[in-house]
Amino acid sequence: MKEFDYIIIGGGCAGLSLAYELEINKKLKDKTLAIIEPREEYKKDKTWSFWKVTPHNFDECVKKSWENFSINIPNKTNYLECNNYPYQSVDSGLFYKKINNKLKENKNINFFKDLKEIDSKNSFIFNSVPSIKKNYSNLWQHFCGVEIETQNNFFDDGILNLMDFDCDQRGSIHFFYTLPYSKNKALVETTWLSKMNDVSQKDYDKQIKDYIENHLNLKGYKITYKEIGAIPLFYPVYEEAKNKINIGTAGGMTRLSTGYTFLNIQEHSKYIRENIENISKTRKYEISKKYQFMDEIFLRVLEKHPEMMPNIFFKMFKSSPKTSIKFLSNKSNFLEDLSIILKMPKWTFIKALFN
Numbered sequence: 001m002k003e004f005d006y007i008i009i010g011g012g013c014a015g016l017s018l019a020y021e022l023e024i025n026k027k028l029k030d031k032t033l034a035i036i037e038p039r040e041e042y043k044k045d046k047t048w049s050f051w052k053v054t055p056h057n058f059d060e061c062v063k064k065s066w067e068n069f070s071i072n073i074p075n076k077t078n079y080l081e082c083n084n085y086p087y088q089s090v091d092s093g094l095f096y097k098k099i100n101n102k103l104k105e106n107k108n109i110n111f112f113k114d115l116k117e118i119d120s121k122n123s124f125i126f127n128s129v130p131s132i133k134k135n136y137s138n139l140w141q142h143f144c145g146v147e148i149e150t151q152n153n154f155f156d157d158g159i160l161n162l163m164d165f166d167c168d169q170r171g172s173i174h175f176f177y178t179l180p181y182s183k184n185k186a187l188v189e190t191t192w193l194s195k196m197n198d199v200s201q202k203d204y205d206k207q208i209k210d211y212i213e214n215h216l217n218l219k220g221y222k223i224t225y226k227e228i229g230a231i232p233l234f235y236p237v238y239e240e241a242k243n244k245i246n247i248g249t250a251g252g253m254t255r256l257s258t259g260y261t262f263l264n265i266q267e268h269s270k271y272i273r274e275n276i277e278n279i280s281k282t283r284k285y286e287i288s289k290k291y292q293f294m295d296e297i298f299l300r301v302l303e304k305h306p307e308m309m310p311n312i313f314f315k316m317f318k319s320s321p322k323t324s325i326k327f328l329s330n331k332s333n334f335l336e337d338l339s340i341i342l343k344m345p346k347w348t349f350i351k352a353l354f355n
């Protein structure tokens with residue numbers, strides 16, 4: 001069986017981002033790479049959105065970029081700017097196409113469906129397949145989004161709606177998220193932060209229909225695409241091994257307070273590429289411990305007091321959108337962290353700290 005210098009298990013967002021980063025920086029000229037990916041074909045299956053706080057390799061795959069966003073709680077709306085860090089949506093279909101076209105040019109890169117097809121004992125492995133037990137007592141961000149097309153112009157495509165909490169909370173945290181790609185096309189998503197064991201939250205189609213028709217007051221539209229997903233708001237099991245690094249969701253690249261992962265995956269890929277020659281001895285890349293600590297407390301509050309969350313997000317963004325974006329994208333400094341902490345309901349967070 002054939003041997004490879006490197007193996008990437010899982011050719012999804014993290015696996016392909018890493019392969020691309022290595023390839024465009026000429027790290028695979030004299031090295032071989034096997035990518036293990038069971039899917040039969042690549043097609044659009046996700047939309048990755050984030051605040052662009054750092055450059056990335058996929059500007060051509062950006063479907064839309066916004067410099068304004070809004071957040072709603074019942075009877076109140078915040079209109080906010082993000083021109084320093086535009087909010088971007090990457091189309092996974094364009095992303096897969098761009099990367100696969102590039103990787104095809106290098107004969108040292110080969111795709112396989114199963115790890116058993118190759119000899120992996122002497123390879124360095126980058127693993128993006130998480131070991132997640134279906135633990136429904138943990139918190140998840142679960143959601144369903146539809147792309148819709150309207151008969152007439154309807155949306156203001158200059159502003160996205162990040163969180164609309166003016167909806168049925170059902171004792172959890174629930175909001176709608178609307179990304180207007182143009183005046184007659186948008187992604188509308190229902191999002192829950194909860195334990196997933198409550199099946200009553202899974203009537204996604206009904207929630208979306210009701211929101212579009214009765215909240216947005218939009219009647220003439222058709223659904224052109226649908227995505228359903230769940231992001232674990234806990235770290236998957238990470239088995240340490242000398243010849244293996246976990247990447248992507250499996251590698252702890254998700255910010256637990258938000259579910260944002262895409263840009264962390266890009267930064268991790270860059271870190272691996274910079275250290276590839278000495279990778280088995282390189283320090284593990286992590287989301288900074290201060291964010292891990294603050295997110296843990298935040299999630300404790302979220303679990304105990306879901307009813308407080310809409311106000312917490314609303315006030316945090318209102319006081320300084322720029323600082324909030326930097327904080328949620330792992331780019332805040334000490335004073336910015338402090339200003340966020342001071343906006344939180346202090347006693348609730350102090351109690352959660354000692355819980």
Ligand SMILES: Cc1cc2nc3c(=O)[nH]c(=O)nc-3n(C[C@H](O)[C@H](O)[C@H](O)COP(=O)(O)OP(=O)(O)OC[C@H]3O[C@@H](n4cnc5c(N)ncnc54)[C@H](O)[C@@H]3O)c2cc1C
Pocket residue numbers: 009010011012013014015036037038039045046047048049050128129227228229230231247248249250259260261262263265
């Ligand atoms: C629907 C959805 C929308 C999301 N939107 C956002 C967003 O807007 N912003 C953001 O920052 N994050 C978002 N995320 C979170 C995160 O960015 C994505 O989940 C991202 O795809 C994670 O990359 P990954 O490589 O870890 O996992 P994946 O992209 O899921 O890749 C894993 C790959 O492993 C393959 N695989 C599975 N089993 C095996 C096996 N046994 N052997 C080999 N390969 C296997 C799969 O086919 C897949 O291609 C979203 C997640 C989902 C599910």
